[in-house]
Amino acid sequence: MVTVGLTFISALVGWSATAALTAYAQRRPGVAAIAWLVAALGMAVGLSAAVFGVLFDFGEPTFRLLHIGVSLLGPLFMAWGAFEYAVRSPNGRFTSRLFVTALTIVPLVVLSVDRISGRFADAFPPMGEHYDLIPRVLVNGAQGLAAVLLVLAIVAVARRGTRGPGTTDLAVLGLLVLATILSVVVGRAGLGAFGPLLMLGAISSLWGAGALAARPRRDPYDEDDYYDDDYDDYDELDEDPQEEPVRRKRRNADTYDDLYGDAPAAPPSKLRGVITIYTLADGQGGGFDQLSNAVVAEVSKREPDTLLFAAHTVPSAPLQRIVYAIYRDELAQEEHEQQPHVMEFTRRLAGHVVATNVIELSLSGASANDGLAAMLMPR
Numbered sequence: 001m002v003t004v005g006l007t008f009i010s011a012l013v014g015w016s017a018t019a020a021l022t023a024y025a026q027r028r029p030g031v032a033a034i035a036w037l038v039a040a041l042g043m044a045v046g047l048s049a050a051v052f053g054v055l056f057d058f059g060e061p062t063f064r065l066l067h068i069g070v071s072l073l074g075p076l077f078m079a080w081g082a083f084e085y086a087v088r089s090p091n092g093r094f095t096s097r098l099f100v101t102a103l104t105i106v107p108l109v110v111l112s113v114d115r116i117s118g119r120f121a122d123a124f125p126p127m128g129e130h131y132d133l134i135p136r137v138l139v140n141g142a143q144g145l146a147a148v149l150l151v152l153a154i155v156a157v158a159r160r161g162t163r164g165p166g167t168t169d170l171a172v173l174g175l176l177v178l179a180t181i182l183s184v185v186v187g188r189a190g191l192g193a194f195g196p197l198l199m200l201g202a203i204s205s206l207w208g209a210g211a212l213a214a215r216p217r218r219d220p221y222d223e224d225d226y227y228d229d230d231y232d233d234y235d236e237l238d239e240d241p242q243e244e245p246v247r248r249k250r251r252n253a254d255t256y257d258d259l260y261g262d263a264p265a266a267p268p269s270k271l272r273g274v275i276t277i278y279t280l281a282d283g284q285g286g287g288f289d290q291l292s293n294a295v296v297a298e299v300s301k302r303e304p305d306t307l308l309f310a311a312h313t314v315p316s317a318p319l320q321r322i323v324y325a326i327y328r329d330e331l332a333q334e335e336h337e338q339q340p341h342v343m344e345f346t347r348r349l350a351g352h353v354v355a356t357n358v359i360e361l362s363l364s365g366a367s368a369n370d371g372l373a374a375m376l377m378p379r
Helices: 002-027 031-056 060-086 090-113 133-160 165-189 194-214 229-239 245-253 285-302 330-337 340-351 372-376
Strands: 272-280 306-313 320-327 353-362
Touching (some): 002 031, 002 194, 031 060, 060 133, 060 165, 060 194, 090 353, 133 165, 285 306, 285 320, 340 353
Antiparallel strands (some): 306 320
């Protein structure tokens, strides 16, 4: 009866996690949220079937549903969601989607129709004891892909650094790694009464990862009022922000005191410009414009060496946006790219943009009205 109770609780938590991840996916739609939702749904269905299996002994239908959710969909889609959450490369994401599609459809069909051998009892049955070679090879391939995706996701976050959002991202990935390992172990070993207990841990870890990823962060990119009690201490930190390494380089390079008043004009040859052309996904114009308006405001407040930063719509091409910037020099461009609000803007673009084209410029000559910069970027 202990196994029955643990299995029932695991299934109940699985459906609760599915409901919570559904709300997350509606609140912040994206491939990662949908992947985690599919993983939770697959494991919840598998554990629901397992409740009948531990009550009345497992049979072919309950065995198939259990391992489709626990051995295939759960690990693969948790890892894929982690990859989509952490990796920004469009080429990398496209490649992962091809592999995930192939290693979902084919194993799903095989696990649903392949012959099953052996006798069942009321304990969680290991997959290898009842499926033939081909289903085992396909599931091994899917779980191997899951391991690769998780490693690549961790490497991508580690390369961006662990300060600020990086700490949260590593925590999310750690929970997903734990959930994936627990699910794979149960599918391979069964483990009797410990099986539903480990699955309870796997689903709880997935739920925790989704909640952590959905937790609002202190930034200007959402119109909703997320600045509640969780972030009260942040305001005190803003009064005396830590100096970024690139800002120290700027202070050592330029000896002027007032960045807005007595700063010497840089020679035109040092000015750097960047034009970025974004192609948006269908229906993502409003979300992109919200992000771009927020980052323009932050650049205007915090980056005196970014001389011009503007975002434009294209009337003749509704799915295109153009952002262009002019920097005092190469160091100013480096400083801009390392700002937290710029890095967060770049991270959040993934759900809105399907293609990006960057054109770097070196200014050779220019003429502008004195009021242009004041109009575009009021200080």
